[in-house]
């Protein structure tokens with residue numbers, strides 16, 4: 001049985017992968033870079049694997065904490081934010097002319113997610 005600490009380690013590793021790739025892609029696009037770049041696949045694979053690790057380990061921790069459906073507000077909120085971080089890679093390319101704004105929006109949403117899980121305001 002995988003214990004809570006191991007799930008948290010995997011969860012945090014996945015989070016690093018997601019934001020490492022998002023930051024890199026925003027920076028590339030903010031500097032005028034396009035979707036067709038040599039590093040695109042690596043960034044997309046890192047983002048994808050990160051998302052899966054965040055999800056699987058997140059649910060693993062929920063199980064260890066004995067949290068089941070219906071989810072408390074903080075879990076539902078984090079799930080919605082996870083979907084946004086998932087779609088973000090597509091949105092950065094789609095709204096390239098707003099890349100600078102997306103840099104700050106994604107950063108603010110990431111910090112909000114950490115606030116929600118640490119203080120569980122709802």
Ligand code: HEM
Pocket residue numbers: 011015054055057058059061062065075078079081082085110111113114117118
């Ligand atoms: C499917 C989505 C997600 C689920 C189900 C989920 C679930 C969880 C759970 C159950 C915990 C442990 C909470 C506790 O022990 O009190 C946790 C911790 C954490 N999650 Fe997530 N999470 C998700 C997405 C995210 C995302 C997208 C981020 C990105 C910033 C994130 C950041 C964190 C952090 C930083 C912790 C550690 C908090 C601490 O040590 O107190 N999670 N998550």
